[in-house]
Every structure is written in structure tokens, then in C-alpha cells.
Amino acid sequence: EGKRFSAVFQEERLCEYMTAVDNIRLVTPGLDAGIVMQEMDRLGLGDCCAQPVSQLSGGMRQRVVIAIAIACAPQILICDEPTSALDPVGRKEILEILQSVREHTTVLFSTHILSDVERICDRIGFLHGGSVVLEGSLEEVRGTRKGSLEVEFLREGDEEKFLGLYPEAVPGEKGKILVPQAEEGQVQELMGLLWKNALPVRRMEFLEPTLEELFMEVVGK
Numbered sequence: 258e259g260k261r262f263s264a265v266f267q268e269e270r271l272c273e274y275m276t277a278v279d280n281i282r283l284v285t286p287g288l289d290a291g292i293v294m295q296e297m298d299r300l301g302l303g304d305c306c307a308q309p310v311s312q313l314s315g316g317m318r319q320r321v322v323i324a325i326a327i328a329c330a331p332q333i334l335i336c337d338e339p340t341s342a343l344d345p346v347g348r349k350e351i352l353e354i355l356q357s358v359r360e361h362t363t364v365l366f367s368t369h370i371l372s373d374v375e376r377i378c379d380r381i382g383f384l385h386g387g388s389v390v391l392e393g394s395l396e397e398v399r400g401t402r403k404g405s406l407e408v409e410f411l412r413e414g415d416e417e418k419f420l421g422l423y424p425e426a427v428p429g430e431k432g433k434i435l436v437p438q439a440e441e442g443q444v445q446e447l448m449g450l451l452w453k454n455a456l457p458v459r460r461m462e463f464l465e466p467t468l469e470e471l472f473m474e475v476v477g478k
Contacts, residue, residue: 261329261330261331261332261333262331262332262333262334262335263325263326263327263329263331263333263334263335264326264334264335264336264337265319265322265323265326265334265335265336265337265339266322266337267337267338267339267341267342269318269319269321269322271310271318271321271322272310273309273310273311274309274311275309275310276305276306276307276308276309276310277297277302277305277306277308277310277313277321277324278293278294278297278306280310280321280325281293281296281297281321281324281325281328284325284328285325285328285329288328288329292328293328294306296324296327296328297324299357300320300323300324300354301320301350302317302320302321302324305317305321314347315342315343315344315347316343316344316346316347316350316351319339319340319343319347319351320350320351320354322339323339323351323354323355327358327362330361330362331362332361332362332363333362333363333365334355334358334362334363334364334365335365335367336355336364336365336366336367336368337367338367338368338369339351339355339366339368340352340368340370340373341368341369341370348370348373352373352376352377355377356377359377364377366378371467371468371469371472372468374468375395375468378395379394379395380392380393380394380395381393381394381395381398381468383471383472383475383476385475385476390475390476391471391475398468398471399465399466399468399471401471402438402466402470402471402474403437403438403439403440403466404439404463404464404465404466405435405436405437405438405439405463405464405466406435406436406439406443406444406447406461406462406463406464407429407433407434407435407436407460407461407462407463407464408426408433408434408435408436408447408451408458408460408461409432409433409458409459409460409461410432410433410434410456410457410458410459411457411458411459412456412457413432415456415457416428416429416432416433416434418454418456419434419450419451419454419456420434422450422454423436423447423450425437432459435464439463444461447461
């Protein structure tokens with residue numbers, strides 16, 4: 258059975274002199290006018306009906322592109338870098354729209370902005386050299402690598418003393434050290450070392466590996 262699918266590309270293609278409604282009806286001429294207006298309202302475009310798209314902001318133009326893509330109720334929506342040219346507010350708005358359509362549509366989302374992936378994706382895959390080198394749910398992918406233990410010291414300079422006592426640690430931000438690939442069992446060992454050497458700490462925290470760290474590791478960078 259065939260699947261209905263639509264695509265949102267990195268560079269939008271709109272008729273600049275036409276309104277958002279006219280752009281949608283140009284691509285989907287058989288679509289009922291009521292459905293078009295319903296999609297316009299759902300995506301926050303109701304106030305832009307009479308404006309040429311040339312007068313809209315980048316975020317609003319991208320909303321028009323997505324409105325065109327989902328107007329036919331696709332079962333699969335392919336998005337190629339849909340937020341790459343937007344400011345933080347525009348990115349947030351587009352991501353919220355993509356989240357809202359997931360109930361009835363499978364969204365395939367390609368991006369190099371890995372924080373966007375963490376916000377909206379159920380499953381992820383890393384591409385390198387044309388091949389998928391790591392894939393799974395967000396939890397599964399993160400589970401392939403241990404996190405780091407971050408220690409923040411109470412007194413200035415104590416982090417340097419600790420680095421001399423614990424070779425596995427590396428410098429972090431000012432006043433902090435990191436123990437990469439940390440095991441939970443190491444906490445007791447570290448606490449004993451800190452107590453023995455009178456090095457008071459402000460905070461200890463396990464940090465999950467970020468997608469950027471995982472990506473750099475699997476592609477060998």
C-alpha cells in the first residue's frame with residue numbers, strides 16, 4: 258500500500274507575490290478552502306492571510322512551507338534542515354509544530370543541530386560516509402557511552418590539587434574537574450580521597466554524554 262508523503266526542504270520555494278493561502282492552494286488545488294484555513298490557524302498564520310509571503314519573517318515563511326507540506330495529511334513528512342536558517346524563537350516555534358503533527362504523521366528529521374534532535378526525536382541515527390554508524394532510541398544511543406562525573410570544589414585552587422591526586426580526572430570549567438567514562442562505584446572512592454585530603458566540594462554530578470560528544474566519538478573526531 259502506498260504512503261502519502263510530503264517534504265520540507267532547507268531552502269523554501271514560495272511564490273513571493275502570492276499570499277500564504279494562495280501558496281497552499283497552488284500546490285494542493287483540490288483541497289477544501291476550510292481545511293486550508295484550519296491549517297493556517299493551527300500554525301499561527303491566520304493573521305497573515307492577506308499578506309504576500311515576501312513580507313513575512315523567516316519563521317513565518319517556514320510555517321507556510323510546513324502548512325503546504327501537511328495540508329494533504331501526509332503519513333510521512335520528510336524535513337531537511339528545517340530550522341537551520343532561523344533564530345532561536347523561530348526554531349522553537351517550528352520544532353513545536355513538528356511535535357504537534359507526530360500523532361498522525363511519521364516525521365523524518367535531518368539536521369546538524371543536535372540539540373533539536375534531543376528535543377523532538379524518538380529515534381535517532383548518525384550518518385557518516387553515507388552509512389548509518391549508530392542508531393536507536395535516544396536512551397539506547399546514550400547508553401552506548403558512559404557519562405562523566407563533574408566535581409565542583411568549594412575553594413579556589415583545590416581542583417588543581419585533586420588533578421595531581423587522581424590521574425583519570427581532567428580539568429573542567431573554573432573550579433571544576435571531570436572524570437570521563439565514570440562508574441557510579443567511583444563516587445565512594447572519590448569521596449574517600451576528598452575526605453582524606455581535606456578538599457571540600459560544592460557539588461558532584463553525573464553528566465550524561467551529549468549527542469555532540471557521541472557523534473564526534475563514532476566518527477573518530
